[in-house]
Amino acid sequence: MYNLLNDLSIVEVSSFVASPTAGLYCAQMGAEVIRVDHKAGGLDYNRYMLTREGRSLSWENLNRAKKSVALDLQSGEGRELLVELASAVGQCITNLPEQSFLSHAAMQAKRADMISLRVMGWHDGRQAMDFTVNAAAGYPLMTGPEDWDPATAPPVNQVLPAWDFITGAYGAFAMMAALHHRSRTGEGSEVRLPLGDVAIGTMANAGLMAEVLYRGGDRERLGNAIWGAFGRDFRSRDGVRFMVAALTPKQWSGLVKAFGLQEGIAALEAETGVRFADGDTPRFQHRAALFALFQQAADSMDYATLEARMAAETCTFERYRTAYEAANDAQLVANNPLFGPAPANPSGFDYPATRSFANIPGRAPDDPAPAPYLGEHSEEVLSEKLGLSSGAIGKLVDAGTVALSDKDKT
Structure with missing residues (x-):
């Protein structure tokens, strides 16, 4: 964590992934993010x-x-x-519907320069979640083994809710943009961020939309191969699966040398009449023949040997790990400054916790902070932000309007 935003407070009224992620990224940069939930917990409290x-x-x-x-x-x-x-705070991140009690108009009526960021489903008001917008954007029907019959092959959903996390990151950026605008003009902003637009817009920004319209059809499935470049998973003699990629001339030449394929590549170039060092196009067009050469070389070496040879040539590669293996990998976690000492988690379970993904050389980050207990800061926030006395807060607690920490819940 860095204290770059320690003069900023944000109220967050969220559930699930995209909207809480926007608040999380702001908090990791030092903002005071006040998450407000129903006293029994929001929709995601027991996820x-x-x-x-x-x-x-x-x-x-x-x-x-x-x-x-x-x-x-x-x-x-x-x-x-x-x-x-x-x-009172002036900034709010939420995924509650616009036609709810927490509409921008309701907040703006009390503060003219109010900034609200609202994560939505689709731009037209329909509900959506990551896996449904992913289905609409076409990616699951491009995923899977290349020998599947396009007419009967099932879609393959991605496991990671990537659109949620991209939406959260874009939401944090949009909040910073709205704050910058207000600092220059004094004007508030109502920002609406549809999850579906992030998915279909990213498809367009990546060039995929233009590509399929230009070609008049869809991409073929490629299994684990990289589209438009050289890259795929291979298996070593001792059964270790690993991924390689070669997009630059240096990456390509290093990979050829690491696999000991100089002669084999020269022979294939003579046969095909192309130079694979000329770029992505010849390597992608002749990928089947190249993959066969590289797999033949991998069949002759254990992974430890291949790993050493690829590292010596500064190749771009990585061994496949399970999530459990990744969580226990010292290079990825224990020796990575991204992670800090386990904070006092409400769960009581000690495990690695992240600092800010971005790091600032020469500036030491704070250690990761824990999540709060539900209602842990109710008294503090209502006193500091709304000026309520302890007596007034006590009456709200007695009336059931406000709840305090659930640390001792059973």
């Missing part, structure tokens, strides 16, 4: 999987370094209190 103590590991990691306020958001008084809090 799978839960520890034996009943704590969601998903919720715990998406809400690190945030503060937590718990209100009765099913009551009019609790909702009014949230609108007051959001307008």
Whole structure:
């Protein structure tokens, strides 16, 4: 964590992945992010999987370094209190529907320069989630073994909810842009960020939309091969699977040398009449013959030998790991400054926690902060942001409008 945004406070009213991620990235750069949930927990509070103590590991990691306020958001008084809090702070990230009690108009009525960032489903108001927008964008029907029959092959969903995380990152950026605009003009902003637009817009920005329209059809499935370049998974003599990629002349020449294929490549060039050092196009067009050569070479060496040879030539490669193996890999985690000492997690489970993904040379980051207990900061926030006295807060607690920390929940 860095304290680059320590003069910024944001109210977050979120659930699931995209919207909490936007708040998380702001918090990792030092912003005070105040997550407000219904007093029994939001829709994602008990998201799978839960520890034996009943704590969601998903919720715990998406809400690190945030503060937590718990209100009765099913009551009019609790909702009014949230609108007051959001307008007092001046910035709000949410994925509640626009036609809800937390509309931009409701917050703006109390503060003219209000900034709200609202993560939506589709631009026309339809509901969506990562895996449904991914289905709409076409990627699952490009994924899978290349020998599958296009007419009958099933879609292959990606495991990582990538659109959610991209939306969260874009949301944090959009919030910074709106804040910059307000600092110059004094004007607030209502920012709407549809998850579906992130998916279909990324497809367009990547050139895929133009490509399929230009060719008048879809890409073929390529298995684990890289589209338009040289790269694929291979298996060593001792059965280790690894991925290689060669996009630059240096990467290509290093890979050929590491695999000991100088003569084989020269022979294939003579046969095909091309120079594979000329770029991605000849390597991609003749990928089947090249893959066969590289796999034949891999069949003759154990992975330890191949790894040493590829490292010596500064090749771009990596061994496939399971997620459990990755979590226990010293190079990826234990010796990586991205991770800091395990904070006091509400779950009571000690495991690696991330700092900010970005690092600033010469400036030491703070250690990772824990996620809050639900309602842990209700009293603090209502006092500091709304000026409520301890007596007034006590009455709200007694009335069930405000809830305090659930640290001792059973």
